[in-house]
Structure formats: structure tokens, C-alpha cells
Amino acid sequence: MLFDVSRKLFSRSDRVKGVDFHPTEPWLLTGLYNGSVNIYNHETGALIKTFEVSTVPVRCVKFIPRKNWFVAGSDDFQLRVFNYNTHEKVTAFEAHPDYIRCLTVHPSASIVLTGSDDMTIKAWDWDKQWKCIQIYEGHTHYIMNITFNPKDANTFASACLDRTVKMWSLGSPNANFTMDAHDKGVNYVDFYPGADKPYLVTTGDDKTIKVWDYLSKSCVQTMEGHTNNPSFAVFHPNLPIIISGSEDGTVKIWNSNTYRLENTLSYALERAWCVSLHKQANEVAVGFDEGVVVIKLGRDEPTFSMDPSGKLIYTRNQSVLSGNIQTLQDDTTPEGNRIPLSIKEIGSTEIFASTLIHSPNGRFVTVVGDGEYIIYTALAWRNKSFGNGVSFAWANDSNTYAVLENKVKLRVYKNFKERGGAGMKGAGSWSIDGLHGGPLLGARGKGFVLFWDWESGEIVRRIDAEARNIFWSTTGSLVAIVSDDSFYILRFDRDAYNAKLEEGVEITDEGVEEAFDVVAEISDSVQTAKWIGDCFIYTTAGKRLNYFVGNESYTISPSDTSMFILGYIPSHNRVYLADKDMNIVGYSLSLSVVEYQTAVLRGDMDGAAEILPTLPKEQLNKVARFLEGRDLKELALQVTTDPDHKFDLSLQLDDLDTAVEITRSVPEAEAEVKWKALGDRALSVWRFDLAREAFEKANDLSALMLLLLSTGDRVGLQKLAASAERKGANNLAFATLFQLGDTKSCVDLLVKTNRVPEAALFARTYAPSEVxxxxxxxxxxxxxxxxxxxxAAIAHPGENTDLFEEGWEEALSREAESRSTIGVNGDFAEAPRSPSDGSTVFVDA
Incomplete structure (x- = not known):
């Protein structure tokens, strides 16, 4: 079984006796022999939290994520619970009269089970103030491990040094049954997670690992290979493997179907003690004497393939399942929501699939894995052909394919028989990592991408690039070469290639330079991708669904989880994606919109005009935004149906008549902002009449005053002053009257608005008759x-100078408080003027 094993976290510490992954955060919990509990970020490797739990060994730890807690059992007989966010100790109590060696948390109920050297198992309910609700007795030695049955959470199994494994029900203190599992003590027990097998795996101090059918209580398989006591063995929830760790310091990976040893890992950290599986990410954490290691097995991407008609095939372990997305024609599920799809099992495959590939016509499906390939018929799932191969590629005609048997051995087949002749020129000269089908046969290796012509076997072009994948467009004219952090779009010119051949030019190992032109280079990490015509749709490492057309990339939708593109169904106008568990979602993407954008970007405006009438009405606004981004605002104005967008475009184009028409058609409550914007734009193009109308309808009195002052419209200013006074805009009314020289009206306004001291001061300077x-x-x-x-002082200032000065100071004080205003609204600031008497007046700031 071939899959990548990569190390994600390697951290040295004191002896690690317990580990647990958080289900949603990138956290790993570790319980140490020195009494501490650490939380690591297993993505970055950073130690982010440390808890001093006890002065004796902590042998078992588990997250309780729904409560933001973790629970730890230690050699001082105490069960302790901490809030991992606040570092607060939630509770601590003596759970057993001896070491607490293992614990587990119920998947849904508020129950924690603990196993101890006192030979009992106890159930604790945190909703009942951690009351002990059941004691399970029957073992005669130390309890080493407890695990809940994933198929029935009301039952659990226990492993004990008395050489037995017992099955229990939560509500009964007595075991349902007992199996004599090993010749010596049993260290670990784990359930098979699938629904198809009633299996357990156990490890014992007799250095063996055993798989049991717990219904018949019979041993299915005994696996030997560790040279010291195995501490644990677990079934992987997603991969058909068993992972075991031992006091011999190794971690071994076994095939859970054949029970063959697939891999042995050693990290030189002495004895392995504990394990945890991250179900969402194929990650495994192992605790050792000298630290902890997190390894990633395989990839998160599911193994699937969808043909152009929408028939989806994917594998789950070695079962092959199928569904037809074409049947979702009338589905009304909102974008981004899971779509219910009827799935059926159509067969199985003898190898663990790492890749599924439909032939271009959809009649065949190739399964690649474990160094072999098998071609099946897509409908009946019958074996058509098979052989050794680490990579496989179909040609466009579906009758020709290539198989990479090893890094330097490439075979080409036609009609399921190896093609005669010289094969692909120079194929044995390069170390090839993978093949990619399409109009040309693509091969990638370290630092290069190579393209061969299927028929002649000649090299078309060698390109220096560190590629991770190659995707050909359905038209055969474009190809995307994907690296780790960017991708390149190249255009294939077959005529240029054929012209060189006709000239009789000798084709070297570099191929024909004119065969490919670079269209674009995009700095984006492509995870999965499909071509729709000349539109490249892809998912990114940043969990976005994008498409590339012309020479630009656009985002269709962001996502909360990693999604993988299945394909595009033109009749649905939808692109379909799946997550790692093959839950399917869809997003709208009109093919006619993509074709229109392509034509525009190519400069083919005649072709774009022909496509325009076919665009769905609900996509027109999106197309208009695209056109605006290309600075085709006149065309965008014709296309858009959104009044707000049309209004903005008409202002940008100075098409003010259109803007007026739109503004007059909208409700009055929404029109004010538009009239204001329209007035500002009308001023900038010297359309004063339109600006005046717009400011009046926008109730923008300040702008209207400036306009009327600029044009010297005395009658308009008089009307404006009256209108401002009616609306309570007294400052603006005062400023307007002052600009008109109507000082009496200014005084009257100040008196009316209870600003009598200011009126007296103003009258003294500008209107003596009003004093x-x-x-x-x-x-x-x-x-x-x-x-x-x-x-009195104000009435007779000459008779009492002190009183007069007191009164005058008060008046000045009041004037100073309102120095920035004359009126009541406070929106006028002092600005210097130079009237004939040298006084100061107040104008609009």
C-alpha cells in the first residue's frame, strides 16, 4: 500500500503517557510523566499552553471540547478537570484508591470513564457534579485501556493485565462477556470503525497484535513484528490500516485487509506509549519516552473521478461507490449547502486507490494504487485490463493510454495492447514522477515538464518548471502547469509545431520552442482544478473557489472547509465540489457568461455581442461589473439592470440625463443621496440649472447657497433664506441674509432664535437703527x-460704570462661548473678513 508518510510535529519533552487531538482546533494535548500537561499547535509546532497538574505522573488526558475542558488522571488517585481557555481548575477529586491508568469520554453523554490499578472502572457524570454513577467490577489486574464502541456508544471494551478483554454496557456493573485475548497482559483494545466488520484489535505483552471478531469471539489474525511489548494498536478511521506502537521504539503500519506489514517508522525517541487519531485530517500523534510526534498519512483529498455526463465514482477504502450528478437538474439547494445525492455501491477494487481516472468518453475508469493499475468498465465495473504502474494517463481518443511502470520505464498502449515501435523518444533518459493525459502526453519530474506527441512519440517541448500537476483544457489549446505556490497558463500552437516538422528540423531534447506561448502566470496555490472550454476553475489553499479566464482570476466563493472540484455540468450552469467525506455542494457558473468574458478579454467584441443576448438575466449585473473592471463602462451601462450601478456608471460617463431619469424613478426616500451626487457632478461639468434642481431636491441648502452666490442670484438667495429659516437651518439663513446685506432681517432672526445679546452686538456694528x-x-x-x-447697567451705563462693565463682561462672555457660531445650530466658524469698519463677521466654514 503506497501512500506518503510525512512528519508534521516533532517535539522533545519528558515522557508522554497520554495524547489527544482537539476535533476543531489545531491542538494536541499531551500528559507527561513529570505531572505537567502541554497543548501544542500541531500545525506550527509551537507549545501554546502548559498546565502544572500534579507532582506525580499524569497517565491519561482527554479533551472535552463541548465544555472547553480537558480531563487528566494521575498517580495521586486524582481526576482533575481544567478549562483550557481560562486555565481555571474546574474540579479535582479522588476517583480511585490507586493509580488512574486510563480514561475515555463518552461521545455524546456527560460521562467520563476511568480505569485504575484498583481493578475497577468507574463512570462519572459531570452534569451531576461529577457523581459516580456506576462501578464496573470483574477484572483481576490493572485496567490498561477503555474505549467506546463507535457503532453503539452504550457499550465499551476494556483491556487488562489479567490477559482478558471485557465488553460492558453502561447501565450494568457486570461485563457482557469476556475474551481471553493474549497469553500475557493486554495493553490496548480498539474497535474497527466501519459498519461491515464486528472487529476488535488488541495488543499484549506476548509481543503480538490480534484482530478479533467479538460476535463469534474468535481470533481473525495474529500479527507479529514488534520486538518488545506493543503499547497500542488502532484501526485508522479513513485508511485501511492498523497503526501500532511498541516499547521497541517503532511505529508500524499494517494493512487492515491483508494484515501485511506495510511500513515501519522510527523516530529515536525510545519507547512508544500512547496514540491519538485526528479523524478529519489523517493525522496520527504518538507519545514516546522522549517526546511526541505527529505524522500525516496520505492526503486529505478523496479519491474520485467524474465523467463529462456527471457520473461520479469514488472509493471508500476498497469499496467503489457511484452517483449521478446529472439527476440534480431540478435541485434547489442554496449555493454552498450540502446537496443530497443518491449513492450506491457498484463494486470493489483489489488495490487501495490513490487515483481514479475516467477515460475521456467516460466508458472506462482506471484505478491506480499500490504500484498497480486496473482498468474497469464504468457501467458494470468489470476488470478490463491491469498491470504494474505508478502513474497512468489517457489520450483524448480514449483508445490510447500510457503507463509509467517505474520512474524510467514508460509504456504506451492502444486498444489495450502495447503499441509497437520506438515509443516515446528519450523516455528512459529522465526520472519521471507522474504522467498527465490530454492532447499531448505530459510527464513531470524534478525541475521539468515534458510533452510528447501521442502518435509520433516525438518531443513537443521540454519546459523547466517544478510542477505538481498538469491540466489540459477541453479545447486542447491551453494547458495549466501547477506548482506549489503558482500556476502558468500556456497556449499550445500545434500548427507551429507541425510547421517545424515539415521544414525537416531535427527535434532535440528541448522540443520546439514555438509550440508553447506563456499566457499568464498567477501567484495562487491550486489544489484541484477543471477546464470548461478556455475557463480554468480551481480551488485554492486559502479555501476559495476561483476561475481564470483570459488573463485574470475571479473568485466565485470562499469556503469554510477544503473543497475539491468534481466537475461542471453545463445544463445545470453549476460547478460541483466535494469535501473529504464526499459531501457535495454546488455553485452557479454560467457557461455563456464565461464565453462572453473570454470573448471580451480576447478583444472579440463582435463575438461578445452575439453571446450577450443569451446571458441569463440574473448574471447581467455580474457581467456589468466585469465590464466596468475592464474599463468598458459604456457597455456596462447598457448591460446592467441594477439601478444603483446604472446610476454610478452614468455619473462616471457624464451621462447626466440618464442619471436624472434614474433618480426620478426611485422612491423619494432613496433619491436624496442620488440628487446630491448628481448635483456635485453637474457642477463639475458646468450644468448649473441641473445642479440647482438637484441640490433643491436633495435639500442640500449649503451647496445651493454656494451655487446661488456664485451665480449672483439674489432672488434665489432670498428664497433660500426663507426656506432655511422654515426648516430650522438658522445659521445658513443668517449667512444668506448677511450676504444679501439685509441686516435688519439678520437682527430679527437672532432675536427670534433667542440670541438677543448677539443681536445687540450685531446691531451696534451693522444696524445702528436697531440698537x-x-x-x-x-x-x-x-x-x-x-x-x-x-x-440696569445696560439701561444706564453712564450712572454705574462697575455695573455696566459687569453687564458688558457677561455679554462678552456669552459672545465668546458662541464664538464659532451666530445662530443656534453651531455649524458656522469665524473667518476673517475686512469690512469698512474693520469688524469681524461670521461666514460658512
């Missing part, structure tokens, strides 16, 4: 406020 009236009004106001002395 007597304003002073009388001021005096009356002061008397009404019970300030007779100041009133």
Missing part, C-alpha cells in the same frame, strides 16, 4: 432671568 430695540429686548431678557443689576 435701541435689541437693547430693550436684551434688558427684558435679563430681568426675566432675575438679573436686575445687569439690566
Amino acid at each position: 435701541s430695540r435689541t437693547v430693550d429686548a436684551w434688558r427684558g431678557e435679563l430681568r426675566s432671568k432675575n438679573k436686575p443689576k445687569i439690566a
